[in-house]
Amino acid sequence: MAFQKHESLSVHSDEQLALPTSARHTDDKGLLMPAKSHHHIKKYAKVRAATPLEKAMVCVAIAEPLMTLPQIIDLYAHPGKGSVSMLTWVLYLSASLMWLVYGIRIQNKPLIVTGALWLCMEVLVITGILL
Numbered sequence: 001m002a003f004q005k006h007e008s009l010s011v012h013s014d015e016q017l018a019l020p021t022s023a024r025h026t027d028d029k030g031l032l033m034p035a036k037s038h039h040h041i042k043k044y045a046k047v048r049a050a051t052p053l054e055k056a057m058v059c060v061a062i063a064e065p066l067m068t069l070p071q072i073i074d075l076y077a078h079p080g081k082g083s084v085s086m087l088t089w090v091l092y093l094s095a096s097l098m099w100l101v102y103g104i105r106i107q108n109k110p111l112i113v114t115g116a117l118w119l120c121m122e123v124l125v126i127t128g129i130l131l
Helices: 014-018 052-067 069-078 088-108 109-130
Strands: 003-006 009-012 024-026 032-034
Touching: 009 109, 052 109, 069 109
Parallel strands: none
Antiparallel strands: 003 009, 024 032
């Protein structure tokens, strides 16, 4: 028995050939595909192009945590110079961890990117405070 692969959907060709002609069709590549009435076959959503706003949000997701770099550089260059609240940065760290977990859960790239970058920045600040 042969299997045909179509993107993330495998279709057993012998089963398809046993179906009446009205219950089978081919895709644009000529591969045998199940009819739309086959509820046991999962449908996969088409990937759409990112909107300009979504592209901008990916840039913001990268840029925003990097805006913390001057604080980090100052903290390491002049330890003990100013007062930076450990509690505040630990709370930021826990919030970023939650956003990262949520972003991974819903598979949202801007949330994942910004959450991971914020975690890095916050760990650097907390480490700088401890030094």
